[in-house]
Amino acid sequence: xxxxxxxxxxxxxxxxxxxxxxxxxxxxxxxxxxxxxxxxxxxxxxxxxxxxxxxxxxxxxxxxxxxxxxxxxxxxxxxxxxxxxxxxxxxxxxxxxxxxxxxxxxxxxxxxxxxxxxxxxxxxxxxxxxxxxxxxxxxxxxxxxxxxxxxxxxxxxxxxxxxxxxxxxxxxxxxxxxxxxxxxxxxxxxxxxxxxxxxxxxxxxxxxxxxxxxxxxxxxxxxxxxxxxxxxxxxxxxxxxxxxxxxxxxxxxxxxxxxxxxxxxxxxxxxxxxxxxxxxxxxxxxxxxxxxxxxxxxxxxxxxxxxxxxxxxxxxxxx
Amino acid sequence: xxxxxxxxxxxxxxxxxxxxxxxxxxxxxxxxxxxxxxxxxxxxxxxxxxxxxxxxxxxxxxxxxxxxxxxxxxxxxxxxxxxxxxxxxxxxxxxxxxxxxxxxxxxxxxxxxxxxxxxxxxxxxxxxxxxxxxxxxxxxxxxxxxxxxxxxxxxxxxxxxxxxxxxxxxxxxxxxxxxxxxxxxxxxxxxxxxxxxxxxxxxxxxxxxxxxxxxxxxxxxxxxxxxxxxxxxxxxxxxxxxxxxxxxxxxxxxxxxxxxxxxxxxxxxxxxxxxxxxxxxxxxxxxxxxxxxxxxxxxxxxxxxxxxxxxxxxxxxxxxxxxxxxxxxxxxxxxxxxxxxxxxxxxxxxxxxxxxxxxxxxxxxxxxxxxxxxxxxxxxxxxxxxxxxxxxxxxxxxxxxxxxxxxx
Ligand SMILES: Nc1ncnc2c1ncn2[C@@H]1O[C@H](COP(=O)(O)OP(=O)(O)OP(=O)(O)O)[C@@H](O)[C@H]1O
Ligand SMILES: Nc1ncnc2c1ncn2[C@@H]1O[C@H](COP(=O)(O)OP(=O)(O)O)[C@@H](O)[C@H]1O
Ligand SMILES: [Mg+2]
Ligand SMILES: [Mg+2]
Numbered sequence: 001x002x003x004x005x006x007x008x009x010x011x012x013x014x015x016x017x018x019x020x021x022x023x024x025x026x027x028x029x030x031x032x033x034x035x036x037x038x039x040x041x042x043x044x045x046x047x048x049x050x051x052x053x054x055x056x057x058x059x060x061x062x063x064x065x066x067x068x069x070x071x072x073x074x075x076x077x078x079x080x081x082x083x084x085x086x087x088x089x090x091x092x093x094x095x096x097x098x099x100x101x102x103x104x105x106x107x108x109x110x111x112x113x114x115x116x117x118x119x120x121x122x123x124x125x126x127x128x129x130x131x132x133x134x135x136x137x138x139x140x141x142x143x144x145x146x147x148x149x150x151x152x153x154x155x156x157x158x159x160x161x162x163x164x165x166x167x168x169x170x171x172x173x174x175x176x177x178x179x180x181x182x183x184x185x186x187x188x189x190x191x192x193x194x195x196x197x198x199x200x201x202x203x204x205x206x207x208x209x210x211x212x213x214x215x216x217x218x219x220x221x222x223x224x225x226x227x228x229x230x231x232x233x234x235x236x237x238x239x240x241x242x243x244x245x246x247x248x249x250x251x252x253x254x255x256x257x258x259x260x261x262x263x264x265x266x267x268x269x270x271x272x273x274x275x276x277x278x279x280x281x282x283x284x285x286x287x288x289x290x291x292x293x294x295x296x297x298x299x300x301x302x303x304x305x306x307x308x309x310x311x312x313x314x315x316x317x318x319x
Numbered sequence: 320x321x322x323x324x325x326x327x328x329x330x331x332x333x334x335x336x337x338x339x340x341x342x343x344x345x346x347x348x349x350x351x352x353x354x355x356x357x358x359x360x361x362x363x364x365x366x367x368x369x370x371x372x373x374x375x376x377x378x379x380x381x382x383x384x385x386x387x388x389x390x391x392x393x394x395x396x397x398x399x400x401x402x403x404x405x406x407x408x409x410x411x412x413x414x415x416x417x418x419x420x421x422x423x424x425x426x427x428x429x430x431x432x433x434x435x436x437x438x439x440x441x442x443x444x445x446x447x448x449x450x451x452x453x454x455x456x457x458x459x460x461x462x463x464x465x466x467x468x469x470x471x472x473x474x475x476x477x478x479x480x481x482x483x484x485x486x487x488x489x490x491x492x493x494x495x496x497x498x499x500x501x502x503x504x505x506x507x508x509x510x511x512x513x514x515x516x517x518x519x520x521x522x523x524x525x526x527x528x529x530x531x532x533x534x535x536x537x538x539x540x541x542x543x544x545x546x547x548x549x550x551x552x553x554x555x556x557x558x559x560x561x562x563x564x565x566x567x568x569x570x571x572x573x574x575x576x577x578x579x580x581x582x583x584x585x586x587x588x589x590x591x592x593x594x595x596x597x598x599x600x601x602x603x604x605x606x607x608x609x610x611x612x613x614x615x616x617x618x619x620x621x622x623x624x625x626x627x628x629x630x631x632x633x634x635x636x637x638x639x640x641x642x643x644x645x646x647x648x649x650x651x652x653x654x655x656x657x658x659x660x661x662x663x664x665x666x667x668x669x670x671x672x673x674x675x676x677x678x679x680x681x682x683x684x685x686x687x688x689x690x691x692x693x694x695x696x697x698x699x700x701x702x703x704x705x706x707x708x709x710x711x712x713x714x715x716x717x718x719x720x721x722x723x724x725x726x727x
């Protein structure tokens with residue numbers, strides 16, 4: 001996978017994020033790293049920076065001193081705590097006196113789990129330093145934030161993203177047309193993971209890489225055509241809209257909350273009167289809340305689709 | 320001719336007992352110890368949910384080893400005298416013909432209340448001195464009444480076999496019976512049995528009585544145990560009810576599974592109701608009904624079921640004008656079928672997601688969202704990359720095929 005093939009192996013190779021990289025380099029020089037929080041949008045180099053820091057710090061044998069855990073995959077804090085304990089208990093024997101524990105997607109931990117982690121962090125500070133990675137630092141509880149040095153990652157600026165893609169294209173001997181490059185940037189918006197995956201997928205098809213191939217690849221990759229579903233409902237075809245919804249949930253395994261998030265985004269882009277947008281926002285919020293109470297995703301969301309059918313009819317009548 | 324299939328297809332050897340490999344290994348280890356001398360724990364206490372094969376395992380064990388099974392059920396060990404009498408005969412080392420004996424105290428849960436403690440105490444005494452291996456079975460070994468008894472037993476847990484294991488057994492029975500069954504049909508039976516092989520086999524027999532073909536639709540009646548026209552009648556009684564109480568009564572009149580009935584109403588509402596405002600009102604009623612069902616799930620307060628019924632019947636009936644646009648046939652709810660299919664799919668998706676996540680330093684969820692959609696296209700488009708990447712991600716053939724079959 002190209003995301004891995006081209007993932008930087010040293011802080012020197014990380015694109016942009018200069019301030020962050022400089023501070024991390026100073027940690028390497030001092031052979032001391034505080035607990036850290038890396039926060040920022042997806043595909044901006046958070047995990048990469050953590051891994052690079054470790055590689056620069058420990059050298060080629062770094063794996064022995066680093067542990068990577070993904071909070072979204074590890075069920076329950078107990079798993080995390082036990083793993084951390086056994087990992088942190090034994091001292092590092094090298095020049096650097098501590099090991100590094102990377103806890104990725106830490107914002108997916110409940111606050112209870114984070115509370116428990118707080119004690120573990122304190123107890124083992126001597127032997128283990130934590131790098132917590134999150135999309136929103138706000139979801140990390142205060143007491144943990146106060147123990148960590150914060151680092152804010154931002155989307156890569158256009159020209160850096162362009163260079164990145166060109167660099168891969170060159171290495172893979174691909175010809176990529178300008179409008180293709182633009183399309184990738186437009187769709188990925190500074191998320192290099194997505195940009196790289198789109199590029200690799202387009203390359204696998206073996207056609208010239210231009211705007212058309214990029215959009216067709218992305219279109220096929222994203223069956224969660226939320227916009228299409230909403231428009232179908234607005235046009236009065238409830239049964240078809242419901243079928244689209246059903247496919248998203250059952251065939252492609254999308255979570256109800258993800259779909260709701262997307263619906264919320266799309267709603268304000270719809271061509272309906274503002275009065276209806278606000279009304280719909282209220283309904284979407286209600287559905288969001290009901291899902292928390294254990295109700296069924298499809299049933300709740302299809303009630304929402306029925307409201308859209310109503311809105312569509314209302315609009316037609318009004319015009 | 321009407322032998323129950325649970326008897327007809329009862330496992331004869333321990334090997335044929337479906338699932339619970341570990342438990343079976345423990346049983347074998349324990350019985351082998353008897354070859355030398357009576358082991359420390361002279362009784363084996365098999366416990367687990369109904370219909371998982373506890374009794375059958377004891378029977379099969381005796382059969383495998385050529386032992387004579389002496390069994391007794393609850394009524395025989397209510398009092399200490401009864402136990403003494405039974406155990407006295409049973410625990411003599413061999414039969415007249417030199418066969419060894421295996422003693423089975425089946426269904427210990429059957430001993431009810433404190434009154435029967437005498438019987439339990441006596442069983443404990445028998446275990447201490449027996450010269451023949453003893454097997455006990457119960458659903459819950461941790462019932463406080465068994466606390467003393469438990470100390471003298473080797474515990475073996477029988478877990479619910481998986482849906483796939485049940486499905487495989489059902490498939491085998493069908494092929495013996497010459498029944499051609501749809502995969503989805505067997506899946507649904509297995510799913511609904513939730514680990515109880517006895518009920519799965521019974522359902523299979525009841526549903527395929529006199530049939531050569533078993534379809535998914537045949538099986539979906541499992542829950543309603545009712546005829547199709549009966550459901551159609553309930554549906555039209557609800558959709559077109561004159562009053563809210565008529566609508567509610569429609570449910571009482573018919574003996575149908577509520578969840579299944581809800582699916583029917585939910586599936587059919589948009590076909591019956593064309594007016595957008597009315598459809599929206601009805602769908603909202605169904606959503607509220609579903610909300611109450613969700614609350615039942617999260618609070619375990621079953622009293623709330625009445626509101627679930629209110630909204631799916633009366634709520635639906637009063638929210639529209641009953642002006643139908645001509646006769647529309649009721650449609651079979653397909654969502655349930657898709658759901659049982661997709662559960663298995665989601666399992667495999669998660670496994671693939673974890674494997675990719677490990678390689679790409681992301682969570683399974685992120686892999687499912689950000690990588691798998693692209694991987695599908697790559698696999699379809701490029702054979703060479705497919706091979707390389709499957710090896711790198713360590714995906715087996717099933718996983719690769721899964722990625723290839725679900726088209727974007
Ligand atoms: N593991 C199994 N493999 C094959 N068939 C099974 C299995 N478990 C149950 N069955 C079928 O179900 C019938 C009942 O099984 P069995 O009497 O062993 O259940 P049990 O576990 O003792 O349940 P209970 O707790 O209700 O006594 C058997 O006759 C057999 O046909
Ligand atoms: N600043 C960056 N410099 C170099 N590569 C980057 C940068 N940001 C993202 N990438 C590339 O994008 C992919 C995902 O990066 P990653 O660090 O895992 O993102 P995240 O911020 O979500 O943890 C990797 O292949 C990596 O090479
Ligand atoms: Mg990351
Ligand atoms: Mg039994």
